[in-house]
Amino acid sequence: AQKVTQAQTEISVVEKEDVTLDCVYETRDTTYYLFWYKQPPSGELVFLIRRNSFDEQNEISGRYSWNFQKSTSSFNFTITASQVVDSAVYFCALYSGNTGKLIFGQGTTLQVKP
Amino acid sequence: DAGITQSPRYKITETGRQVTLMCHQTWSHSYMFWYRQDLGHGLRLIYYSAAADITDKGEVPDGYVVSRSKTENFPLTLESATRSQTSVYFCASRVGGAGGLTDTQYFGPGTRLTVL
Numbered sequence: 001a002q003k004v005t006q007a008q009t010e011i012s013v014v015e016k017e018d019v020t021l022d023c024v025y026e027t028r029d030t031t032y033y034l035f036w037y038k039q040p041p042s043g044e045l046v047f048l049i050r051r052n053s054f055d056e057q058n059e060i061s062g063r064y065s066w067n068f069q070k071s072t073s074s075f076n077f078t079i080t081a082s083q084v085v086d087s088a089v090y091f092c093a094l095y096s097g098n099t100g101k102l103i104f105g106q107g108t109t110l111q112v113k114p
Numbered sequence: 115d116a117g118i119t120q121s122p123r124y125k126i127t128e129t130g131r132q133v134t135l136m137c138h139q140t141w142s143h144s145y146m147f148w149y150r151q152d153l154g155h156g157l158r159l160i161y162y163s164a165a166a167d168i169t170d171k172g173e174v175p176d177g178y179v180v181s182r183s184k185t186e187n188f189p190l191t192l193e194s195a196t197r198s199q200t201s202v203y204f205c206a207s208r209v210g211g212a213g214g215l216t217d218t219q220y221f222g223p224g225t226r227l228t229v230l
Contacts, residue, residue, distance in 0.1 A: 045206075102147075
């Protein structure tokens with residue numbers, strides 16, 4: 001079965017703190033994709049990153065970084081020096097070619113306080 | 115570059131009425147999707163379409179009907195709205211590909227539907 005678990009329901013940090021959002025996935029497929037989306041208070045879903053199962057290189061984009069570890073089936077997301085504008089719900093998602101479906105985690109609500 | 119749009123953005127209706135939510139994308143993406151987002155359930159797939167005239171059920175299709183006569187449009191119809199269908203509905207699209215590979219799924223702005 002395909003499953004995505006985001007164990008942290010809500011996280012609250014103070015501005016400039018670093019914060020890591022955890023994502024653990026389950027799949028039996030050898031080829032799959034992992035995604036992170038951001039949903040700010042305005043409600044839209046914004047694509048952040050895509051990772052395929054053959055590429056375990058970590059990625060950094062500005063203050064955002066992603067750590068993909070197949071050995072632990074995790075795809076964690078770190079925000080460095082958080083800002084109030086980072087406050088949002090963040091979703092991790094898994095795509096498997098076998099199912100053709102994008103499976104979402106329950107989301108982590110991040111609140112960054114000034 | 116309009117991307118993917120949804121209309122209406124907000125809708126209030128009454129139980130038993132028929133409601134159609136529209137989704138339009140300008141990228142000529144093959145795949146289109148409808149999700150609903152509810153507290154405690156995250157995003158759940160209602161229906162999806164791999165191409166014009168090809169649709170398939172997702173996780174929660176009951177009470178919904180879709181059609182796709184044109185690649186760019188994917189309307190979602192609630193034939194007889196119920197209160198349990200009060201939700202935020204997101205349309206999404208992606209390019210698609212062979213061999214189970216995929217491109218990124220992009221989402222519309224959402225439609226907030228309230229059924230009284």
